Amino acid sequence: MTVAQSPPRPLDDGLPQLRATLEDADGLLLCLDFDGTLAPIVDDPNAAVPSERNREAVASLAAAPSVTTAVVSGRALSDVRERIDGPSIYAGNHGLELARRGSIAVHPVARKRAARVDRVCSALEDSLASVPNCRIENKRLTGTVHVRSVPPAAESVVRRRTREAVDRFGGDALEISLGKRILEIGPDVPWGKGQAVELIAADVSPETVVVYIGDDVTDESAFRAVEPDGVGVRVGNDDPSSASYRVRAPADVAAFLSWLGSTGTGLVE
Incomplete structure (x- = not known):
């Protein structure tokens, strides 16, 4: 389904509705971009690290039985796996590499x-x-x-x-x-982050809420994949996006992840 692009609303506006949705759900599938989302954008990509608050929040959510966490990054799979611990699923190279269930799949083309x-x-x-x-x-x-x-x-x-x-x-x-x-x-293949997220989501219950958070053009296909049944959160300004909501920076991502782990859901004990 194609989602029309418009400026995303501030995430705070949607928290009451998201809380109600999560209360009725079987679980949460949380998919996260890395650069510009968990880690601030830096001049040297090798120097990118997630903020400590994001690292702790991801670890806490990843440990919750009713939460499935995935990192979906443009970085190579081996690279992004070294930068953030906790998630059970990693997609690298914009979804061309996918590590889950103890194995790694690579797009054949x-x-x-x-x-x-x-x-x-x-x-x-x-x-x-x-x-x-x-x-x-x-x-x-x-x-x-x-x-x-x-x-x-x-x-x-x-x-x-x-x-x-x-x-x-x-x-x-x-x-x-x-x-x-x-x-x-x-x-030149019809595959990107959106297709990777759809593949990941196919493994969870249909009653699971899917949330995707990202900041770049390559994240738009993932927003389209989860909206409107799930929730897309764009990190950055209010430029038009297929995401429903936005936050400003990785620090705000950390606040949202902490909310998901506490007042936002009953999924983390």
């Missing part, structure tokens, strides 16, 4: 096209080496060109050379998508 991603990333390491503060992250199944600290005058060069490399080594097999100050390179 993404696996086949990983060599193309590697060639693109290698080419960009050379062609963008002269651009100040431009960082190429090879995540095996996808690649990310970070432009957060790139001088504005050089951004057009980064975009042009990225497109040239993808056209040369990826052809129709790869695509470029935009995020917050990043260019994402990945397989």
Whole structure:
């Protein structure tokens, strides 16, 4: 179902309704993005860590029998698993990798096209080496060109050379998508965070409330996957989104997670 985009309402406006919904539910499936949601956005992606309040809140919710927690990130699966403990499910590379029930599944097309991603990333390491503060992250199944600290005058060069490399080594097999100050390179397949969340949700009771919290363009498919029966919460400003509600920053995410673990539900003893 397609959800029309409009500015999300402040989350505080929806807490009474959410509490009533949770009281009638069998449980809660809580799906969380990492960067910009559990961890503040930083110039160096390697330095990103969840806030202590978010770390503690996730651990508390993950330990509750009636709560299933999942992290759904653009980071590689091995990377995001090292950064936050507790969740029983992890989806990396925008859902192309999924760890659950003791095994890891990788999208078969993404696996086949990983060599193309590697060639693109290698080419960009050379062609963008002269651009100040431009960082190429090879995540095996996808690649990310970070432009957060790139001088504005050089951004057009980064975009042009990225497109040239993808056209040369990826052809129709790869695509470029935009995020917050990043260019994402990945397989041109109809799969993303939304499909990963749908797959995760298929394993829980139909009476389970699904909540997804994220901050970026890639999270919009996940918001569409959970709305309107579940709840999408966008972290950031009031730009139009498929999420119903918004909070401002990871600190507000921590407050909401704490609410879920206490006054929000009876799911955590």
